[in-house]
Amino acid sequence: MENILRYYLMPHPPLIIPEVGRGQEKVIQKTIDACNKIGEEIGELKPETVVIITPHGTMFSDALAISNEEYIKGNFTQFRDFETYIEGSIDKEFNEKLIDICNEKNIPALGVDSKILKKFNREYELDHGAMIPMYFINKFYKDYKIVHVTYAKLNDIELYKFGMAIKESAKELNKKIVFIASGDLSHKLKEDGHYEYSPEGAKFDKALLDNLEKGDVLSIFNMDKYMVKCAGECGLRSVFIMLGAMEGEEAKGKLLSYEGPFGVGYGVMSFNNEEKGDVKLESLINMKKEILNKKISNANPYVKIARESLNHYYSSGHLMAKPINLSKELSKDRGGVFVSLKKNGLLRGCMGTFLPTTDSIAEEIIKNVVLAATQDPRFERVSEDELLDLDISVDVLERPHKATKEELDPKKYGVIAIQGHKKGLLLPDLEGVDTVEQQLQIACEKAGISLDEEYDIERFKVTRYKEGE
Structure with a gap:
């Protein structure tokens, strides 16, 4: 059995939390059901570690940020929910191995803690891009550590190689992990949404999800730049890293749900890794x-x-x-x-x-x-x-x-x-x-x-x- 037990693409709308949504979450019930299904699956898989790639932690322009204290927690007070909080233990052994491999392969990544983030006037905490997937996992399973990574605006090949480094770390440590690519799709689906509408938004969502279902990695990396820019997404870099972690595996996904009633695309997918696929890095x-x-x-x-x-x-x-x-x-x-x-x-x-x-x-x-x-x-x-x-x-x-x-x-x-x-x-x-x-x-x-x-x-x-x- 592979060390990475399963891969998931999960959205992170804060209003999916009932204390935030206050009834609005019912509009995205299919998304909620799909996320609950993922939480239940992870509960059955019982991984030692859950690796979460998020866009909403403290982001550096030139290096991936890996949260690296023993413990981390967060809450939803910025969304006017003063009750819900999420916490977890960091897998520092995994972090150490991952950072070592990144250093060996010249992948820009660093461990961050309270001391480092204080220099940038930022808090060491979980962001909603990580907390929302954990919220659904914790309903069914809590006996896991986390690896919390905020992606950086690196090029797509660097992100892909970082995913490969995650896979290599899991293999060398012989740890059973689950991989979550946290990211919403286009933020510009509707004229009455919170973001400026673009017709490229729906095109982007369809192209990305279709190619993920087909496992067409090259097409994902070759999507039209204008379309991607206009879509206003926050999940593509998480996907690049996830696909890197799938190097040598079949990358076909199963779409569990897709909704966009608030003008933001929420895609939920799961990926089995039972079949072997081609090595993609050289082709990319x-x-x-x-x-x-x-x-x-x-x-x-x-x-x-x-x-x-x-x-x-x-x-x-x-x-x-x-x-x-x-x-x-x-x-x-x-x-x-x-x-x-x-x-x-x-x-x-x-x-x-x-x-x-x-x-x-x-x-x-x-x-x-x-x-x-x-x-x-x-x-x-x-x-x-x-x-x-x-x-x-x-x-x-x-x-x-x-x-x-x-x-x-x-x-x-x-x-x-x-x-x-x-x-x-x-x-x-x-x-x-x-x-x-x-x-x-x-x-x-x-x-x-x-x-x-x-x-x-x-x-x-x-x-x-x-x-x-």
């Missing part, structure tokens, strides 16, 4: 390489040069020469250029010049993309392993001109705040920067200029080139 990596190669071959020349420059630098250790047979705009024209790197939708590095410093735009791109990857003081140097996960954009700047505050538009113009030798630049059309006040505040902060002081303003336009566009 090869698929990602093929996607990248296709993206490069279809890229516009500006972004293509940036990608080639980055690959050349990491393979040779020095800047590449300007390619021949470039257009006049790239090989002869001069201008300021900013290059931005994003990983999993988050900024990973950005460097540039608002006036030309080389003889051509091509050379400006070649230099600045490497600086963005290696010299941005806000981030650690990009590792070679990360190159596959980067999305690159190139902004070619027009010459800046003096402007007044009234002449600014954060979607149309970039801005430079100037006071003596202090200069702070902010590019236009950035996510989360919607007002002139926000734009000027950030530009001044970058320059070290107080908003109460006098400073000059310049504005500029850019032409932005992105991979895949």
Whole structure:
């Protein structure tokens, strides 16, 4: 028998708890029945440990967080339930093995305790993403320890490898465990829901659940990025980790229920692991390489040069020469250029010049993309392993001109705040920067200029080139 006895996908709506829902929970009775069935099954399986992957604990951008004190508890007071609480003992032996394996395999994961979390003004406690599955388990079975993991915004392959590390830990310790991927599906199913409606929400839920039922792991990892982003889900990364724990097994799931009456998709699934399946990791990596190669071959020349420059630098250790047979705009024209790197939708590095410093735009791109990857003081140097996960954009700047505050538009113009030798630049059309006040505040902060002081303003336009566009 395998060490991982069963896998489950479980939602975590707080209103499923009667003291929170106060009658509303009856609307999702099918979800409640399915979760009760899982609790009953786990009671029959009697695992030593339950591993729960949750989106709602303290999340770090660069490492998975593993709760690592002897004991942990939580409550639902934030949802106006002052009676219900959940508690459990942590399987520290499992944690130690898991962290050791992650260190060996360069998977970013760390144990967190009260002392560490206090530095971030966070409490060491169970979150509702873990408590709700435990609520249903505890109805039928309580003689278990838990491994409580908050996922991080790592790339999908890293998350998959972390799942493999969980499987390896269970095997080496010869522990019988149950694996729970806690996560709601799309939060944007209805126009009268709590979140902004998107037609991509229902498409995402159907695609994910259909592919899980079929055990089509490659299709899950290759779902349309636009659809995933618009869906507003919180369960996909938990699923990536769960699928990694299923490496070498048949990943077909049984859908126990699906509901979305409040505009959020609640999917409940169980997965047997009786059949052996194919090893998927190598196929996933090869698929990602093929996607990248296709993206490069279809890229516009500006972004293509940036990608080639980055690959050349990491393979040779020095800047590449300007390619021949470039257009006049790239090989002869001069201008300021900013290059931005994003990983999993988050900024990973950005460097540039608002006036030309080389003889051509091509050379400006070649230099600045490497600086963005290696010299941005806000981030650690990009590792070679990360190159596959980067999305690159190139902004070619027009010459800046003096402007007044009234002449600014954060979607149309970039801005430079100037006071003596202090200069702070902010590019236009950035996510989360919607007002002139926000734009000027950030530009001044970058320059070290107080908003109460006098400073000059310049504005500029850019032409932005992105991979895949």
